[in-house]
Amino acid sequence: MTNALTVSGLTKTYQDFVLDQVSFSVPSGSIVGLIGENGAGKSTTINAALGLIQKEAGQVSVLGRDGLDGDTKEEIGVVFDGSNYPEILSPKKLNGVMKNIYRSWDETAYFRLLKQFSLPPEKRIKQFSKGMKMKLAISVALSHHSKLLILDEATSGLDPVIRDDILDMLLDFVQEEDHSILVSSHITSDLEKIADYIVFIHEGKVVFSKPKDELVEQYGIIKCGAAQFDVLDKTDIIVYRKMDYEWQVLVSDREKMQKKYPKAMVVPATIDEIMLLYVKGEK
Amino acid sequence: MKGVLLKDLYIARSNILVTVVSLVVLGFGLSFLLETSALLVLAPVASTTAVFISITSDAASKWNKNVITMPVSRRQIIGEKFVFYILLAVLGLITALLPCLALGFFGADITLHSLCLYGAIGISATLLAGGISLPCAYLFDPEKSQIVFMMSFMASTGIIVGIVLLTNLFIPVKENILLAFHIVLAISAVWFFVSYRVAVKVYQKRDIT
Numbered sequence: 001m002t003n004a005l006t007v008s009g010l011t012k013t014y015q016d017f018v019l020d021q022v023s024f025s026v027p028s029g030s031i032v033g034l035i036g037e038n039g040a041g042k043s044t045t046i047n048a049a050l051g052l053i054q055k056e057a058g059q060v061s062v063l064g065r066d067g068l069d070g071d072t073k074e075e076i077g078v079v080f081d082g083s084n085y086p087e088i089l090s091p092k093k094l095n096g097v098m099k100n101i102y103r104s105w106d107e108t109a110y111f112r113l114l115k116q117f118s119l120p121p122e123k124r125i126k127q128f129s130k131g132m133k134m135k136l137a138i139s140v141a142l143s144h145h146s147k148l149l150i151l152d153e154a155t156s157g158l159d160p161v162i163r164d165d166i167l168d169m170l171l172d173f174v175q176e177e178d179h180s181i182l183v184s185s186h187i188t189s190d191l192e193k194i195a196d197y198i199v200f201i202h203e204g205k206v207v208f209s210k211p212k213d214e215l216v217e218q219y220g221i222i223k224c225g226a227a228q229f230d231v232l233d234k235t236d237i238i239v240y241r242k243m244d245y246e247w248q249v250l251v252s253d254r255e256k257m258q259k260k261y262p263k264a265m266v267v268p269a270t271i272d273e274i275m276l277l278y279v280k281g282e283k
Numbered sequence: 284m285k286g287v288l289l290k291d292l293y294i295a296r297s298n299i300l301v302t303v304v305s306l307v308v309l310g311f312g313l314s315f316l317l318e319t320s321a322l323l324v325l326a327p328v329a330s331t332t333a334v335f336i337s338i339t340s341d342a343a344s345k346w347n348k349n350v351i352t353m354p355v356s357r358r359q360i361i362g363e364k365f366v367f368y369i370l371l372a373v374l375g376l377i378t379a380l381l382p383c384l385a386l387g388f389f390g391a392d393i394t395l396h397s398l399c400l401y402g403a404i405g406i407s408a409t410l411l412a413g414g415i416s417l418p419c420a421y422l423f424d425p426e427k428s429q430i431v432f433m434m435s436f437m438a439s440t441g442i443i444v445g446i447v448l449l450t451n452l453f454i455p456v457k458e459n460i461l462l463a464f465h466i467v468l469a470i471s472a473v474w475f476f477v478s479y480r481v482a483v484k485v486y487q488k489r490d491i492t
Contacts, residue, residue, distance in 0.1 A: 043492075050352050053490040070354040084349035086294055086340050093293050100286030101353050150352075 004180035010058035033191030034184035036201035042184040077141025083133035087126035102144040110143035131162035220254025239281035295333035310382025323401035330375025410471035411439035414478035
């Protein structure tokens, strides 16, 4: 399987934050969810991968090409949090701008998407709601035959109905074999719905990069008391967290753990819970 | 670059229209008080304010972050703003020429000498001011760059006076006033080009977030 995006050893140092040797890939035809708490390094990773910020070290390969030249950018659609288009423009005027920027701009597809999303072509963007602005940004990203979509917190701040519309559209986009998506979000429930792989970033480092099904179907949480916690084999524990009345222990194979500790309560772990345990738990 | 230029024209369209109409009205109005061709000093400078409207709009919408992900290089992003600035200055100059030519046609005392002189002063002031303010618009935040923008016109006046005084050491300016201001114009053009190169160099290494 080829990769639409490969990031290896990406490093960027700020005064109070370090993006430390971040490596992961987005296989062609898949959706990769980049998760992590606010300030974990998701946007910094995307910004560095897109060449918005200067990286100190590391390699980025996009659609099989090293670096980001004009031809590669033709095939990438990027959506940030917010529309990032001059608000004085209308979608119709934006079409005029974009067809002079992208060689592969597809006017018909753009107006079809505007219609699909019920976006008025003549209305100024400043009169749009946040959801409409986001749909417009996605319409632009999908109107130049993109093969790779990169969305940075694109669904945050949107109501569940619009989020669901957007997720449906992303699933639709990835039906083509050579289409891929990297989507960063701290709304893990969205990623649980659509992602094939999850990359978890914490304090500037990749904690894990795994298929979502492995996390959802195999990972589990042992909920136990102090006595039971003491008898657990410490090599089985990924991270643990002491709560008020119980211990929560993250394990990578819940069925194996259920057999090994029959008296323990082992429950499936959501991505949210896995993230919380990594962030707040101890090793 | 064409698409980005079109975007700026859309943003600044109303401002450009107001400037053009004002210049034409002012041109005819001035003819009763003083030499209409003096408007050529003011016109290019006044017309370029639209560039800063587009820069402020870009900053407000975070367009610069977006456009870098498109097939537009950083050099083209900067180059477009400099081209837009020149286009507006030329548009201002042409607009100011209209009342001059119309009044000249009806017998007003407008000479080619005065048109060349005031035109050279106006374009020199515009190029010098743009050479200062345009790179600063990408170095500082919008509030600071607006201050620099206003200061740059004062600075350009000072620089012109300085160059003229310096020229006067070698060529008597009073007897060669047109030559002196063409020297100023040439220096301003070089300054504007160098400023573009510096802005590109700075912007290539700048983090856009």
